[in-house]
Amino acid sequence: xxxxxxxxxxxxxxxxxxxxxxxxxxxxxxxxxxxxxxxxxxxxxxxxxxxxxxxxxxxxxxxxxxxxxxxxxxxxxxxxxxxxxxxxxxxxxxxxxxxxxxxxxxxxxxxxxxxx
Amino acid sequence: xxxxxxxxxxxxxxxxxxxxxxxxxxxxxxxxxxxxxxxxxxxxxxxxxxxxxxxxxxxxxxxxxxxxxxxxxxxxxxxxxxxxxxxxxxxxxxxxxxxxxxxxxxxxxxxxxx
Numbered sequence: 001x002x003x004x005x006x007x008x009x010x011x012x013x014x015x016x017x018x019x020x021x022x023x024x025x026x027x028x029x030x031x032x033x034x035x036x037x038x039x040x041x042x043x044x045x046x047x048x049x050x051x052x053x054x055x056x057x058x059x060x061x062x063x064x065x066x067x068x069x070x071x072x073x074x075x076x077x078x079x080x081x082x083x084x085x086x087x088x089x090x091x092x093x094x095x096x097x098x099x100x101x102x103x104x105x106x107x108x109x110x111x112x113x114x115x116x
Numbered sequence: 117x118x119x120x121x122x123x124x125x126x127x128x129x130x131x132x133x134x135x136x137x138x139x140x141x142x143x144x145x146x147x148x149x150x151x152x153x154x155x156x157x158x159x160x161x162x163x164x165x166x167x168x169x170x171x172x173x174x175x176x177x178x179x180x181x182x183x184x185x186x187x188x189x190x191x192x193x194x195x196x197x198x199x200x201x202x203x204x205x206x207x208x209x210x211x212x213x214x215x216x217x218x219x220x221x222x223x224x225x226x227x228x229x230x
Contacts, residue, residue, distance in 0.1 A: 032216050043207060043221035044159070051216065089159065093216070103172055104149075104219075106159040 002026055004092045006107035013080050014115050020076045021110040023090030027071030034091040034104065035064055035075055044089060047075075080114040087111045118142075120222035122208050128228045134196040137225045140189055141210030149219060150183055150193050151207040159207075165191065166214060198229045 005024045013019050025033065032051045036044040048057040053068040061078045077084055087109040094105070121140040129135055141148045149164040163173040165185045173183070180199070185191040195202055205224045211217040 034219070043223050044209075046218040046220065049216060049218055091159075103161045103164070103175060105161075108158045 002029065002092070002094055002105055004090060004105050004107040006088075006090060006110050008110060009108070010111040010113070012113045012115065015081060017080050017114075018076065018078045019080055019112065020074050021088060021112075023073045023075070023092075023107055025071050025073075025090075025092040025105075026094070027069060029094040030068045030071075031093040031095040033066060033073050033093070035073070036089040036091065037086050038089055038109065039086045047088075075110075077112070080112070082114045082116050085112055085114045120208055120210050120220055122206075122222035122225050124225055125223060126226045126228075128230065129198055130230050131199055132197045133229075134194065135198045135202075135227060135229070137193040137206050137208075137227070139191045139193070139208030139222060141191070141208070142220055143189065145210035145212055145220075146188065147211045147214055147217070147219075148185060148191050149209040149211075150191070151209065151221075152177075153205045153207060153224070162193070195227075198227075200229045203228050 007022050034049050035047040037047050038044040048064050050066040055066040057064050064075045066073045089106055089109045091104040091106045123138045147166050150162040151159055152162055153159045162175045163183045164171055168185045181195055183193045205226050207221050207224045209219040209221045211219045
């Protein structure tokens with residue numbers, strides 16, 4: 001069974017703090033990795049799709065890196081704001097036979113709370 | 117664009133009843149995904165369609181669950197008969213093509229089976 005682990009499970013920071021969390025996945029099987037931001041009572045919102053080892057993506061104050069050889073991705077938030085409070089999910093996609101894409105396997109998420 | 121549309125937003129039903137959840141993907145997207153979210157298991161992919169064809173339904177829990185996509189703009193997820201353990205939030209998402217593309221999620225259907 002392929003497992004995706006996210007850490008920490010939850011994080012409480014003060015406004016202005018920078019923070020980062022980790023998504024770990026099996027390094028032997030990789031096709032792509034997605035990051036999503038999920039606010040309470042809303043639906044998941046895509047942040048990044050990452051496919052290449054060494055990929056770095058940035059969207060405003062949020063950035064992500066990918067290391068497929070060691071099986072991890074980091075998500076960074078610079079200068080956290082209260083509106084960044086949400087659960088951040090990563091979803092790993094293993095390859096399937098014949099070059100087809102496998103299904104998304106979601107981690108349980110990191111719940112971020114930013115205090116004003 | 118209106119985004120992914122799901123209906124109903126909330127459904128309360130009794131055990132044994134048939135439940136049908138509906139999804140309209142974003143126009144022009146050719147992949148559609150059904151997910152289930154529970155406290156215990158998090159977000160799980162149930163099935164996805166590419167160009168209206170089911171590609172992988174290995175996430176569908178059991179035979180009581182079925183999904184169809186009769187055309188590019190409509191999909192249903194049916195549970196018959198429903199059981200209390202089916203209570204969850206069911207999300208539909210669509211993308212331009214396959215798992216590598218960004219997926220856009222609908223608002224979800226919150227199902228409660230009594």
